[in-house]
Each structure stands twice: as C-alpha cells, then as structure tokens.
Amino acid sequence: MSRYRAWFAAQDDPDERYPLTDVVYYSRSGGLLEVQHDMAALGERSAEEWKQLFDSRWMRTTWPYGSGVWGKKEWVCPEVDDANVVSTFEGGSNLFWAERFGREIGVEDLWIKMCGNAHTGSFKDLGMTVLVSVVKQMISEGRPIRAIACASTGDTSAALAAYGALAGIPTIVFLPKGKVSLAQLVQPVAHGATVLALDGDFDACMRVVRAVTSNPDSGIYLANSLNSLRVEGQKTVGIEIVQQFDWAVPDWIVIPGGNLGNTFALGKGLLMMYDLGLISRLPRIVCAQAERANPLYRAFQNGWRYEPIKAETTAASAIQIGDPVSINRAISTLKRFDGIVEQASEQELADAAARADRTGAYACPHTGVALAATIKLVERGVIARGDRVVVISTAHGLKFSRFKVDYHENSLPGVTSRYANPPVELPADVDAVRRVLAQRMGE
C-alpha cells in the first residue's frame, strides 16, 4: 500500500470528500470536484529526493514507472494498483527546439513540447491513462461498471476508445455528426467503441451523455473533462517540461485553450512542484484561443468578466467551444501565473502552422493558434527576445492532413495561403526535371 493519499474534494467545501474510486462527478452544491493530495505526506520527501526519483524512472522499463505520467505516480494517483494501470508509456514526448522558427519570429530560445507524438496522436493520452486505470481499479474492486462514455470533438474520444480497448473495457463515444476530421472519427471506430454520431453540436452531445450517465446504477462511467481524474495525468505536462530542462523553469508556457481543462492542469502540476520546493519560481502562462471561439480572451479583455458565447467554425476544431467546462479553474490559474490570453484569426493560425512546418515541426491547427499567439506577443514586446518560451503542441499534425492539404491548395475558408508549397506535376523525364530544379535552385 502506498503511504500517499488522494481524494475528490468539493471546490467550495474541502471537507466534502470522496474516494477517487467513487462514481461521483459533482459536489453536493453541484460544483466540480477536485483531486486533492496529502501534501504533508508528499512533503516528507525532499525536493531533491523527488527529482532523483523521477529522473531514475524516466522512460525506463519498470512497470508502470516508465510512463511519463506514472513515473510521477505518487503525485498523480498513488492508490491505483500497478496491475490496474492501463498505459501506453504516454508522456516523455520530445521537447523540440524550434531553432529556425524561433530565429524567424525573433525569440531564439523557443521550444515546442510535442504532446501529439503519442499513442493516439494527442495530449489527451496523459489524462486518459489515469481515468481508465482508476475505472479498472473500480471494476477490480467489484463496482458494476459496464462501460465508459464521453462526448468529444475528437481527441478525447480517440484516447478513451484506445485505452478502453487496451483494458478490455467497453467505451461509448458521442460525436457531433460531421463536425470532426476523418482521422478523429475513425479512431474510436477502429478501437471498437460504440460511436454515436448525434444530430447536434458538442453541447447537445454533452447534455445527452450527462443524462445517460447521471444515474450511478446505469453502470456507465462519465469520462468528460469535468471528470477531474484526467487533470491529474494532464498536469504532468508542466512537470515534464521543467524536468526536460534539467529542472529549470522556462519564462513562458503557451497553451491552446478550448474547454480549458488543460490550462488548469498545466498550472496544477507546476504549483505542486512549487509547493513541494522542486522549483522556486513560476513561469508565466499564455492561453491561446481561436478568434472564432474566444470566450476566455473576451473575459481577459474585460477584467476577467466571463460570458459564454456561440463559437464559430474554426480550423482549430478541438477548441471550438463557446462555454468552457473549466472556465473558472482556468481563470484562477491564469491569475496565479500572471497569465495572458491571446487570440489568433484563421489566417494567423494557418500561416503560423505553415511556417512551423517549413522549419521542421508539423503543427496541428491548435498548435498554430499557440504559435500565432507567440508571434504576436513577441512582436508586441511582451515576450522578450531572450526569454525561454515553450509552446505546447496538443496534437500530431498527422491528425489534420485535410487542413494542411487545403492550406497548400489555397482552399482554406477565409485564408490566403502565403506559404503554400504545391507539388509540381511532371512527366518522368530527366530533362524536364533538370529544368524545374535549375529554376528552383536558382531562386
């Protein structure tokens, strides 16, 4: 048994507590639940000892500690049996030095945390490994759970279906019909989930999944982002970034924001390091939103007064959300981290992604939003030339081939593709090829 403990606590009443293996999503007052850790017990180990422990496990073979998430098990979910951990050794993604892109935009110490380089191609694996492991633990303890369900614009459903398939736990995925990319729809299908494509938007899917899971006796466990278990895994991204800099804290972390659970999670992991003495200062956090789905940006401009909006269609489909589940948690996080919210137009996000690709990255549209926000903050002098900046890339560009093809065919709605690089079609003739190359190399 672990000497460490974690539990759900009501945001508005820390004394209202539940085991992490209870089927409970809301506090008595209807608020969200947070996972709290026994910080006193964690504090009995020194900061140096934690760093050494985490470094000794990093990407190694001892199950399950080689996972970037489970290598921090005591901080994440200490009471799950190792045998119930469902893991693809998530985390440990490359911290990519965007050397050429950084020089282009005027900040030389620029890095991209490639969270999309993952089993399901997005950062959602970090949280889903924790949630599905806890469900496996619940089942092993005899709870009558028959399936796990979520409503998702794509990446969450892909991760849930993959981890469910890995564990042999049935999954149910609610998708807004025709609103997600082929690559995103096919993952839960391929992973054997029951995929229900509903005539409606994401909010409609949320209503239905909540109704279906509201009764604990339904045997269907809810995996949406209001489920705080996923935050415990997602929060390791900030810890990993610092660890990958040999425990040095960057000046800025830029993260794309939709439902905003990831912004809150990023802050939570960093604050745990701060409270336990592993770091002595905090980075500033920039949350980047698409201009067409920018409720947090509007709140930031408006003295943090928040109002839900109706999100418009954006290429950054996974953050096309008008009323984020984690709005309040994200605002508190940004206040704590001297945070900024910046936005990017379709033109700005598409061009930023294209410029990153030309310098060796392979950016999804959401990463494009974060890169565009970074460019604007550098141009405005908010981010200084010498600052160390980390941009969190949330999904692999391979999930958005259509977006990239449309860009390079100059057919993205509302976008003029300044960096388009269409292929040249030629006969299989050496002289014809030599002529084209002479032109190109002459440029």
Add this chain to the structure above:
Amino acid sequence: MSRYRAWFAAQDDPDERYPLTDVVYYSRSGGLLEVQHDMAALGERSAEEWKQLFDSRWMRTTWPYGSGVWGKKEWVCPEVDDANVVSTFEGGSNLFWAERFGREIGVEDLWIKMCGNAHTGSFKDLGMTVLVSVVKQMISEGRPIRAIACASTGDTSAALAAYGALAGIPTIVFLPKGKVSLAQLVQPVAHGATVLALDGDFDACMRVVRAVTSNPDSGIYLANSLNSLRVEGQKTVGIEIVQQFDWAVPDWIVIPGGNLGNTFALGKGLLMMYDLGLISRLPRIVCAQAERANPLYRAFQNGWRYEPIKAETTAASAIQIGDPVSINRAISTLKRFDGIVEQASEQELADAAARADRTGAYACPHTGVALAATIKLVERGVIARGDRVVVISTAHGLKFSRFKVDYHENSLPGVTSRYANPPVELPADVDAVRRVLAQRMGE
C-alpha cells in the same frame, strides 16, 4: 575527436573504402557500399560498459545522446560533430505489450514496437537523422551540397523533408503521382520540399533521381535506401528492442518488408550486439510481405532463388515493391537469423490491423501485414505459444485514416470487413440513445 571510426566499404572488396562524408553511392564494380565500423576499437569497451553507457543516456537531456539513435552514437556514426546532429530525439518508441491481441491469437508474450510513434509518423526517422546529420557535417566541411533528393512512396520523403527543414537544407522529393496517401504527400509539401509528382511508378522515380544525382558536381545528394547511412540509424531498432527488455533477446522479431533495407538494418544492429558480446544468442527474424508484392516470399519458397516481379496494388503501399534495392542484403540477413518469409493477402492484412486496433493498437497496413504473418505462423505452430514475439510497427495508423475508414465502411477493394464497426447516427435524443445502448450492452 572520437576514438571510434566508421567508413564506406565495397561489399565485394572490403579494402575499397571511402569516408562517410564522401559523395559516393556505389563501389567501383557498381555494387552497394556498406558502413563498416572499427570493431576492434569498439571491442575495447566491455559489453557491460556499453550497456551501462547506453542505459545512462536513454531518453535523457544531454544533446544528442537522448535520441534513441544518437544514444548509440559510437555504433552508428561516431565522427559527426554533435553540433551537426539533426535530431528530433527519434527512437525510444514504446514497446507495446499486445496483451489482448496476443491472447486472441494464442501467443501471450506478444509485443509491438511502435516505431510510427515518431516525429514524422514512421520508423524512417531513425535512418534519416543519420543521413541528414552527415550531410550537415559535409556542408560544414565545405562540400558544395545544395540539396538532398530522394524518390519515395511516402515515408522516406516525409522524413527527408522534415529533417531537411529542421537543418535548413533544401530537399527534393520525387513521388509517383497519385500513388500515395494524402497524409504522405502533404508532409513533404508542408515541410517546404520541392515536391515533384512524376507520371510513373516508383521505379521510374528511382531512375530519374539517380540520373539527376549521378554527377557529384550536381550538388544534389541522394538519400535513397541504397544509401547505407540510413541503415546505421535504422539498425538501432533491434538494439532498442533488446534494451527495452533489459537486454533480454526475444525469440522472434517480425518486420514488414518492401525495399528490405529495414530487414538488413535490423539484422545488422543485432549482429553488432552479438559480436560485441551484449547478447549471446540471436532472435529469429520473420520478414512479412504483402501477397501482391512478394518477390522475397517467392524467393524463400524457391530455395532463395530471386526474381524481380511487377508488384500489384496493395493497401500496404509503402512495401508495394517488385524489385527491392536491398534484396541480397536481406537474404543474407534472413539466412543468418534462421529467417522466415511469410505473406499476407489484402483480406488478412486488413483484418489483422482491425483486430489489433480493437485491442488498443492502431496499426498501419504494413503492420497489418506483419501481424497477419504472425497469426499464420502461430496457427501453423512455427511460433510456439510461449515464445516472446516482437512485431515491428513501421508507421503510425494516423497516416492511413483512409485505409481504416474504407475498412469500417466495408469498401476496401477485395476485402470483406469482418471486424467493421461503423458509427451509429442518431438524433440528439436521450431515449433513442438509451435504446441503442440497451441493445449493445445486452449483446
């Protein structure tokens, strides 16, 4: 300066040698060149010392040794300056325990090496980091190289374009027009390569790129798989697999085969470990081919008498090759490793990929070929129930969304989709959803 040395040597005359930084592709007799290492120098370090060195670098932050490839730099390409290494920290991909799939097919110790979980989504990164780093070294030494070119059915061009973009070295990619998936074509385009789509098949592309690069004064360096530098990076996949089992050798390694450079590379890495005493036995190697592109399989059936064929269209597009560049090297490797060649029909490869997906993997068609071959060898009792088997997954399933969508829509040519799992379209209505779920859960 490194105390270790490597050089090109002619296969037919080991005394015909060239520096790795020479622009040379063939021996005087027109044969392939091999990279040879100073094994005596490498042998001055004990096997235990090598294991400890490699483990101490594994996925850590010290440039460039955190890369799975460059963590073995002395064995790969010892004389490249660290400053000229072009790396995305490739390698270190998850060794995925296919627990449920293994139970289904009757071999419980089954693992999938997820090489597609990489910067460009395929195992080609392992080799390309070495080739582009050597070119950067050549340029830094004043050689007049203006660009790197390759002909490719997809993954190679994606990797070349990405590493070229990262290094700021122009790249030229020759693709057979309309023969590769959208996701594969768009990568070199996005990475800013000059993409020439030729009216012709892969062999036609090869002829053209060889003509264009034949003259060393062209300033265009050839990056095709006849270039043995890439083998040096690719060979680390076998070393990594053993390292990820804490230096225990599996009984079988199954790898899909097209141009067959990867089969040769797999063997080369394992033999280096064997010759330097890190392992005391060799695994058996299975090369898996698509039935519609099976020249090596035919040779195996025919007492290793090889004849080129005209490959037919297969969903496993990256191994749709009738006359493999590395045929002879691959045959020698298979002889040395008590090797087997097995083939898979379109039906077999598609079903195998679908079954793997339902159990948590996300298999590309080529991985489907390898999994189908594994199933057949288990059914025939060649692979025993208790054997430890590693299947090498060469690309991320995300690169083949169309293949998966077609499968689950039951529209793959010549395939009946036994494991199709189409989405269910419904109104956003709770009762309608409850009815469908009651059915499904009742099953």
